[in-house]
Amino acid sequence: MESRSTPDYPHPFVHEVKLTTAQKVRGALLGCLLFPARVTLAALFFLMMWPVARLRLAGLSPEERARPVRGWRRWLLHYPMVLLSRAVFFSVGFLWVRVEGRRAGHAEAPVLAVAPHSGFLDMLVLCCSGLATVVSRSENAGLPVIGALLEFNQSVLVSRKDPESRKKCVAQIKERLTSDGYWPQMLMFPEGTTTNGQALIKFKPGAFLAGVPVQPVLLRYPNKVDSVRWTWKGTTWLQCLWHTTAQLYTNVTVEFLPVYTPSPEEKEDPSLYADNVQKLMAKALMVPATDYVMEGRFPVRHVGGLSVPLESPARETLQLLHKEGLKRPQVEAALSRMIDSCHPGREKLASVEQLSHWLGLSNRETAAKVCALYSKDDAVDLRLVCVSVLAASGLRRLESLLATAFRLYDGDGDGVLTAGELSGLMGALMGVPQHRTAEIYTALTSRGQVAEDMMEELRLLLTTDPTYQDALSGSLQLDSHHVGNGRDSNHNGTMRNGNPVSLNTK
Numbered sequence: 035m036e037s038r039s040t041p042d043y044p045h046p047f048v049h050e051v052k053l054t055t056a057q058k059v060r061g062a063l064l065g066c067l068l069f070p071a072r073v074t075l076a077a078l079f080f081l082m083m084w085p086v087a088r089l090r091l092a093g094l095s096p097e098e099r100a101r102p103v104r105g106w107r108r109w110l111l112h113y114p115m116v117l118l119s120r121a122v123f124f125s126v127g128f129l130w131v132r133v134e135g136r137r138a139g140h141a142e143a144p145v146l147a148v149a150p151h152s153g154f155l156d157m158l159v160l161c162c163s164g165l166a167t168v169v170s171r172s173e174n175a176g177l178p179v180i181g182a183l184l185e186f187n188q189s190v191l192v193s194r195k196d197p198e199s200r201k202k203c204v205a206q207i208k209e210r211l212t213s214d215g216y217w218p219q220m221l222m223f224p225e226g227t228t229t230n231g232q233a234l235i236k237f238k239p240g241a242f243l244a245g246v247p248v249q250p251v252l253l254r255y256p257n258k259v260d261s262v263r264w265t266w267k268g269t270t271w272l273q274c275l276w277h278t279t280a281q282l283y284t285n286v287t288v289e290f291l292p293v294y295t296p297s298p299e300e301k302e303d304p305s306l307y308a309d310n311v312q313k314l315m316a317k318a319l320m321v322p323a324t325d326y327v328m329e330g331r332f333p334v335r336h337v338g339g340l341s342v343p344l345e346s347p348a349r350e351t352l353q354l355l356h357k358e359g360l361k362r363p364q365v366e367a368a369l370s371r372m373i374d375s376c377h378p379g380r381e382k383l384a385s386v387e388q389l390s391h392w393l394g395l396s397n398r399e400t401a402a403k404v405c406a407l408y409s410k411d412d413a414v415d416l417r418l419v420c421v422s423v424l425a426a427s428g429l430r431r432l433e434s435l436l437a438t439a440f441r442l443y444d445g446d447g448d449g450v451l452t453a454g455e456l457s458g459l460m461g462a463l464m465g466v467p468q469h470r471t472a473e474i475y476t477a478l479t480s481r482g483q484v485a486e487d488m489m490e491e492l493r494l495l496l497t498t499d500p501t502y503q504d505a506l507s508g509s510l511q512l513d514s515h516h517v518g519n520g521r522d523s524n525h526n527g528t529m530r531n532g533n534p535v536s537l538n539t540k
Contacts, residue, residue, distance in 0.1 A: 043322045045344055047266035047333040049230035051277050057259060065280035068127075072279040076125035083118045084179050086111055087186035102217050103188065112165065115186065120161045126275070127284040128155075133162055135290035140219045143249035143293045144211040145241050149315050150231040151223040153264035153274055156253055159221065162288045163251075166221035169207070169240070172199065190220075204243060211244035221251075224308060227328045228265045231255075234316045235326040236336075237308035245301035250315045252289040257281070266333055291318060331410060332466045337505035339473035340464060347407035347465040348426035351419070354400050355393065366429050368393050372416045373438060379445030379455070382416040389414060408465070417442045421462035425510045432493060432510070439463065440489050450488050463510065474502075 053061065090111050091099055123131075137146075146166055148159055160166065165187060172191040175181045184191070190210070192203035210217035224237035241248060255262050261277035262284065263269065269277075278284055294314065300307035309323075316323035326335050326344065334341040355365055372392045376382040384392065390401035405414045408422075421439045424430050430438065443459040444451055451459060453475045461468040478491050496502045 043324050043326070044230075044232040045333075046229035046231075046233045046235055046324070046326055047328070047344065049260075049263045049265050049268040051259065051261055051269050051273065053259065061259075061277065061280040064282070065276055069276055069279045072126050073275070076122050079118055079121040079125060080179055083115060083122075084182050086115055086118065087179075087182035090186050099188075111186075116161060116165055119165065123155070123158045123161065126155075126279050127281055128158055128286055129283045131158065131162060132285070132287040133290070134287060135292075137163065137290045138249045138293050140215050143247045144219060144244070145246065145248040146219060146221040146251050147224050147237075147241050147248045147311060147315075148221060148251040148253060149223065149225055149234055149237075149312075150253060150319070150321075151225045151228050152231055152253065152255070152262055153228050154271065155262045155274075155278065156223070156228075158286060159251065159253060159288055163219070163221050166219045167210070167217070168221055169203065204240070207240060208244045211246050224312070228263070230263050230265055230268075231321070233322045233324045233326065234312050234319070235324055235328070237312040239304035239308050242296070242300075242304040242307040242311070245296055245304070245307070247293050247295045248311060249293045250291040250311060250318075252287075252291065252315060252318060254287040254289070254319075256285050256287060266328065289318075291315070329469070330467065334466060336470075338499075338501040339468075339470040340460065340502070340505045341466055341468055341470070342464065342505050343466045346422075346426055348422035350407055351404050351423055352427055354403055355395075358395055358397060358400050360394070362427075362429070364394065365423070365427065369420050369424060369429070373420050373442070376417050376420070376442055378441050378447060379443065383413040384416050385413050389416075389419070392416070417458075418462050418465075421459075422465035425463050426465070432497065435463075435510075436489050436493055463506070 090103060090107050146163055148156070160168070167187055167189060168184075169190045169192060170184055172193045175184055175191055190203055190206045191199075193199035207220070210220060220241075222241040224241045225235050226238045227235075229235055259277060259281060261269075261274060261281065264271045264274040291314075294311055296307050300310060313323045324335070326333060328334075329341055332341070332347075333344045335344060336342070352365070360368070375392075386398060386402045386405050389405055390398050393401065393404070395401050404419070405412065408414045408418055421435070421442065424435055424438070439459050439462055440449065440451070441447075443455045443462070445455060453472065456475050456478075457468050457471045460471050460474065474492075474495065477495055478488055496506060
């Protein structure tokens, strides 16, 4: 099985602003003065953009709004909006913007692909692109001011929760990019989420679906204090804004690289096209190109058909339980009680209060943190917690672990999992949802029929295939004799993504 294996690279989804004592003192003094003044000024310019944005499409019918703005509505209102946009960023400390290279016109490159994506302040690049059209979440359209600006920009809106909306968005993007100049140039952040800039994560194919030329655009912030980045974990957006406005000024460089024209193979394969542009931009930035992605709320890397978490929810759960004073026997007893309460083949949702009870926690906040590691909601599937924590703790041997997991996810109890049940089981082993387990399911079938002993076939696959040994090394603690041919293929004792990998538990 082929996989695009990613070596150990810096974690791209964690960022903390690092300050010396002198910088902290200086930042506190300047922040008290500059933060309120700059935020107030930026807000005023921001509010001034609102009526200009509303005026652009005022009085137009839905059919007219679905076409590019032309005539006085464009030439009269476009440049004032560019100036007001620049004024907003000038107010927060971007006193000047260094531009390198030449921005290509729409005829040369219908798409501007910008990376790395560091935070909300990256939108400064719109001022350098003539307010190119963007793609945004449909939920943003209802926000004050922001909604008006998206309307002014005639942005493509998409709801990530609605498959039909995503299909419509793809169709709109293709239509605009292949319109031969009818629609204005589009600007996209192909990473799809923000990072710390130490590596480029895997590009999403949206900017490359139409197979048209793109112009890669690099964003650099060459400052002593790296304050603009806001990602999955670490500095909050408010801290980001505070640290940025507390500087006398913030440097930014926008570099337009030569237009990239896709080959026939890349036109047929948007993923290949995206990967090649990612590698080109990573080389120019002198950072690694990885296949790390953000799936839902989990940062993962892809190994084979599995999504491997960069930070194991199960290991973080164990750390939280350890801080609460729960020893190994107490954790094992709690998990056993939870497993016994689960009905085979059925989801067992538990609220934060129930989870706190099952784990024997006196601190509800700890239970809430555990719940948040696995779910966006206020309830979590106990099967997911139990299997993943057992896998990460080494409390069960692999045979026993798989037997427990099979019992919990085998809907009819016949020892054979459907494709959906296997996806759930693998998600429980890894601690994060799995969406690409078709390869594993196919490997567990023989001559078109499911293997007689599916659990044993799965155990053999996971312990003998080097791809899955690598994937599971960060989630399971396995006996050394469980590794194919008695070899430890993952270099026992090394570090992977900041977590110690151990294969020699009980």
